[in-house]
Amino acid sequence: MKKRKIELVVLSDVHLGTYGCHAKELLQYLNSIKPKILVLNGDIIDIWQFRKSYFPKSHLKVIRKIIDFTSKGTKVYYLTGNHDEMLRKFSGTNFGNFKLDDKLVLDLDGSQAWIFHGDVFDASVQHSKWIAKLGGWGYDYLILLNRFINWCLHKLGKEPYSFSKKIKGSVKKAVKFISDFETTATELAIEKGYDYVICGHIHEPKITEIENKHGKTMYLNSGDWIENLTALEYNKKRWKLYRYADNKPEIDEELFEMENMLSQTDLTQMLFSQTRLVSRRN
Template sequence: MKKRKVELVVISDLHLGTYGCHANEILEYLNSIKPKTLILNGDIIDIWQFRKSYFPPAHQKVLKKIIGLSAKGTRVYYLTGNHDELLRKFTDVHLGNFSLLNKLTLTLDGKKAWLFHGDVFDASITHAKWLAKLGGWGYDIMILLNRMINWGLQKMGKEPYSLSKKIKASVKSAVKFISNFETLCAEIAIENGYDYVVCGHIHEPKIESITTKKGTTLYLNSGDWIENLTALEYHNKRWKIYHHKTDYPSQMTWEEEVNFDYENQLIEQFMELIRN
């Protein structure tokens, strides 16, 4: 199968190391594309909920695949999020085609893009981290429960159901938080002259033009790989949201694995850093 060539891909909120992560689907997607630039926009490894007893082979393969893409010429930027904030003390590290940063600005066909995870605008993260961590554990449990419910619904021939989306849509404070988050990101981007502002964090994939009295910007959110299984792609001067559940060809069952010794060593060093 020929891989799709894409100029720029943004993925976020993989939450590797948690039960809710769809590592096999992430591998399917990464194996199906050949990006010039890959941006990992935070919460890639969930260090908050990291368990020494749970980091299965599929999760390790995702890391190996990312390193493999970098080794083969893809420019990879890892932008830290709140769940992998431990890595922020190593920011501004550059190793070949791989860079570890907190935020990133790019020029895309003459337009300025501002990319960051987004947790800096989340009061629950900045002022009550213990509460946010507790919520992360609860979210992981809810995702597991949701998978059990959907397994039963599938057996009965019914459509899957998303508990978290239902809760987000029905709880007014959650709806308000998402709206405020998007508006704040857009307002700051406009004030600083950015044509695009690209975030993750809230697990809500979106592309929306937002206008204020000071100007207009395109707000983009890459979503997540817990529920939505989405990515942002930029190609031929256009943005789109990739939905793995509908956009990935079902006939593509092959998998390209990366087995270079030096990549295995890097993974071991990286995992040791997290464990300590």
């Protein structure tokens, strides 16, 4: 299968280790591309909701694929979010083509891109973490219930329905929070002179240019791999919002399985060795 060459890919809010994560679809996407730079913009592994009883092989394969990228020349930046905030004590760590940090500034054809997760703008995360964590558990089970409902709707020939999108669209506080989030991010980016500001966190994929009396910037949000299944792609000086539903990659199933055949034990050993290396350097 011919892979698409892309200069930069930004992913966020994958939430590996939760019921809502679409790891198989994400793995298909990752197997269809060959990026020069891959930015993982927070909440990739959901440490908040981590449970020993649930971490499927498909989720481990996503981690393995990311490691494969680094071994084949792709620069991978892992920027921490609130659900993987435990990794922030290792911020600044890098080995080979992999770097762990909290934020990132990239030069893209002479333009400056400011990239960070965005939970710093969320008061519930900063001041009431137990409420935010409780909400995370509730959201995960809501997504699980929603999948069952949509399976039934599919069998009946009906269109799928999103509970969380309905709630976000109907609750005024949720709508205001998203609007305030975007406004705050863009105002700061304009003030700092960045051409692009790239976030995740709110699970709302978007590319839009914002202008105020002080200047303008482009706001981008990579969305998530729970409901929207989206990513940001930068190529030939242009941004594109990739949607899995509109661009399902054609996969040779036999080749797909061969490329990803790695036992859980082998992968765990690989991750353990990488973790020990990080610990030594810190």
